[in-house]
Amino acid sequence: MTRFVPPLVLVALALLPLGLKDPYILNALIAGGIFTIGAISLNLLLGYTGQLSLGHIAFFGIGAYASALTALGFDVGLFGGVRIVHEGWHPFIGFLMAILVSGLCGYVVGRLSFRVRGAYFVIVTICFAEVVRLVALNWVELTQGPLALTSIPQMKLGFPGLGETTLRTKTQNLYLMLGVATLAYLVVARLVHSRFGRAMRGLKENEQLAMSVGVNATKTLTVAATISAAIAGAAGSLYAHYFRIIDPDVFLFSYTVTMVIMVVSGGKGTLAGPVIGGLIFGTLPVALRPYMAPEAQWIVYGAVLILILFLMPRGVAPWLDGLLSGRRKAASEKPPAAQPQLEGGA
Template sequence: MTRLLAPTLLVVLAALPLVLKDPYLVNALIITGIFTICAMSLNLLLGFTGQLSLGHVAFFGIGAYVSALTALGFDVGLPFGLRVTYEGGSPLVGFGLAIVVTGLAGYLIGRLSFRVRGAYFVIVTISFAEVVRLVALNWVELTQGPLALTSIPNMTLPLPGLGEVALRTKIQNYYLVLAVATLSYLVIARLVGSRLGRAMRGLKENESLALSLGINATRTLTIAATVSAAMAGAAGSLYAHYIRIIDPDVFLFSYTVTMVIMVVAGGKGTLAGPLVGGLLFGLLPVALRPVMAPEAQWIVYGAILIAILFVMPKGIVPALEALTRRRVARAEPNPALEAGAQP
């Protein structure tokens, strides 16, 4: 049953714009989809390697700024009287650069912090996110600081005979986010099903035993961090070109908390968990907004999260899997009982 959950969600989500007429709801789905991509990328670390990154929003923000600056261009002074001027280019190139730059940042952070891991990795990721936020806030010549980067062009896609076509409508951006989310899901599924993925799970379950079997812990975890950061950077790029304005608030710690909630509530270490958690906690504020005050919304939001964790401590998807196994076990005949019932 749970194996069909992700394909079923994909079919339902692909059909949603055909029945939704409210642009507000489509916008909410786009933002939810972007943060679900971030949650999937975080789950690769938290769920499959057991490493908690509380600075994951740094890669999201770096991806947003790299992609935006690649499209807008910049003119910035450097030490020793040097000056770098770039006129701007295709948003699609910015999307690719966002993935490369954030992947490289993830690799460097992994190489530095995975030699010690545990609480040290958490501290390094939080510190890294704060340093990047301060750079974005204070390097006004490049990032415009609190004034924000504005008029970021829409994402473009190459079409034969038409060149690059800008994706301006909400429906176009919705299907772009859905396509990137689907590709991210497939990459993660392929990765965790490979030999490398088995090594990740081995390190999570019993690191000493995994090391005794010859698994290179630093290399394995660094690869996971690199892929995870690159996916978060891709989500940041989509966010920048959809919202078309970004400022240092893109590095808010609350965004990381949202990603962690999506992963834990949906079921960390499962492929479908971040999808379910992302949709639930991404759309829950939208559902609550028309019926209660903002203060009450967050109370209900927190109460639902606590209730889920009390009733389903491993998350929604593992709970569904356990329920399915129990039902299948009850439905299957017991050969021992049948043999005992025969005369």
């Protein structure tokens, strides 16, 4: 039944701007939605292959920088006095470059790191994210380092013969975020319900058994990492063009933790899980901010997370599925009402 949750959330958010004009709430929904896209991408690895990546924010940040630099342009020197000069391109090309570059990085990291499993893989992903952060911090000529890339162009969309639209308003950016989130959800759903998805789940349940029936573990996990990184890069591109400023703080470990919380609390290994988790932990800070000090907000945030994990250890989505299926089962097993007897017999 939770398969209906993402469409309902999409419709509700699409209709929300019609009656809501508060820019603060719209801004919070866009930011939360962008990280929900990141959670959807992480769920492909964590939920369906069982591989925990604690450096997933690296692909998000790579996508943000790739998209921003493609749109802004750069002039950077390399070894041997060689200089690369790039004039800024259309922001939508930057969006595509973010997907391509992040996916390529995901492929390289997957090929190198999926030779190990468990804690070793987690350490590799953390180290990769830290290396990328240090590159962004210290390659000042390209990334501006701690000074940040500023004045990033806003996203533009257009169709041949119909002109071009610059997405300046929050409502326009909300619809763009919803469109990318829907596309990411459909891509993951298509993969999960394919033969490739069965191979991923097989590796998660019993890797040795899956390999014994012909599943190529390294290839399957690498492809999953590539697609997951590409989706995270798309989310990073939206982040860069919406906020129009990025610095090395985009690689903060806390952002990865936020994505993991969304996946685990919503229900890892379910399509609706990251959407539900993103809805809860993306809107909770917004709901608490007018009433509590920052310290109290974090206490409530942690208390809600602990409560969900204690009462619904598999996540909200599986709990809802179990609740609804239990009600359906009870209704189907309910004995039929006794028929009244007519006086005097037949």
